Amino acid sequence: MRPGFTSPAQAPPAPDLTTQPLRFLAAYWAVWQHLSGHLQTALEQGHGLDVRSFIALSYVQAAPLTPAELASHLRVPRYEVTRVLRHLESRQAIDRHPAPHDARSHRLCATPAGRALWQAALHTVETVTTPALHALSPTPLDILTASLETLAATPLEARP
Template identity: 60%
Template sequence: MLSVSLPSSPDLQAQPLRFLAAYWGVWQVMSTRLHTALERQHGLDLRTFIALSYVQAGPITPAELARQLKVPRYEVARILRRLDDLHAIARRRDPADARSHELHTEPLGQVLWAGAMQTVQAVTAPALSTLNTDLDPLTAALERLAALSPEDQP
């Protein structure tokens, strides 16, 4: 058994606690504001909006959507059920694999996504504008962390 000397109290300014606390704070503020605005104005939660964004970007299979969102397929099924209820998406046979379906955005889904995207931009603009030139490097760094597979992590 390894013997590790731990401080008697946490230093909240030391890494990784500083990073985790900042990440948590940003997530709490941004996601709460976005969730409230998206739900009130468009009947979407943040997760469903992000899923609709992937479908809006082009045909995608449910399995690929699950990989992109980093959630189990059963969770994607719930998200897709919500988008089906909103008549936002359609499922079509994958031309490359008849056993698979691709997800496509329906006209109502395109309108829903466009309106929701305007809401997302309006809600996030004040906070993100404070980052100025730091936004792209910060986003790139977070994307690198998100891309780590479980095998890459200690």
């Protein structure tokens, strides 16, 4: 037998996708694939945005923030935020203003065009996601959302 290959007798058992964490990961993946593909297409065709740009614009729309703060919210490296910001700036959706207490830093702000773009894109997001989200009544949806927020905030260090 070649190195690195195992015989069927030595092969690990087939994974049971009905046990945790595989069940969670498979469900998470399925939901992401189900929603993101349709959402990505609708946002790109209707507004020239991808999902990440829409979410970034949502944060900027909510309140002025620095690129570093946006990277932290999105949980992506600064260089990825730079790409998203370049795209949003090319669309004249955001602009930069010097931070009041730090001349080296800039605050990102939504422009009037950016606010209009965000509002139109939000309508598209709601149109695409509403059928799937209506499968859950408001209470389970709120519980699911809160649970995902908790997972996102939980450190992944190994526990004893």
